[in-house]
Amino acid sequence: WKNNWAAFRAAGSGSIKYPVPDIIAGNNLRKLAIEVKSTKEEKKYLTREDIDKLRTFSRMFGAEPWFAIRFDKKQWFFLNIEDIQETEKQFVINKEIAERRGLSFEEVIGIFRT
Template identity: 40%
Template sequence: MVKKGSKEERDLVRILWDEKFAAMRAPASGGATKKPLPDVLAGNGEKYLAIEVKTTTKDRIYIDSPKIEGLCEFSSIFGAIPYVGIKFKYKKWRFLSPEDLFKTKNGNYRLDLDLALEKGLEINELLGKDKQVKF
């Protein structure tokens, strides 16, 4: 069975490679290990990114707090900048810092389309590029 979102993870890795960032999907993300691992790791020798990838056909998604805490823990140890990469259906990728996510009253996180459009970075902004990145 193919894990939901793996197509988007592969697509993001391809985009990052096209933009001269070495990138890979973490082979044990998603629960195969107790260690916190992001879905995608990328770097260009100057900037390192740890990305938790989410995809949805709706306008809102919820993320369990251990996922975000693990992303931040891994990033801190590794020296990467943590981001949640969200791909809403028919929309461009958006990337948000964990601190920009809405924390629910039960301690988890909510990310909706309006927040992604307001605070999320587009891929060219994430990578520090002046030009628009082609998909």
């Protein structure tokens, strides 16, 4: 709220019949649909269904699709769907790519620290 953004967490988003992201955030200029992932491993695998559900919801809601990922309880990285690597059978976010291409939450919402 202090940055003029509102957000809410969709309880049970993974068990709902329709595609719903974990977090929906926005202000009068932008809307974000955020799927949240955490892992202790160096990589996090995603199914095509994970990607398709976020794309579908985002398209219908007029939101930007983002994945927020945290490796081993460290900082959060936010990645646009286009930055997620597609493999032969699924998608993968690896720590190296997240560190290189991922944004902080402040960068995603347009607040840059000095």
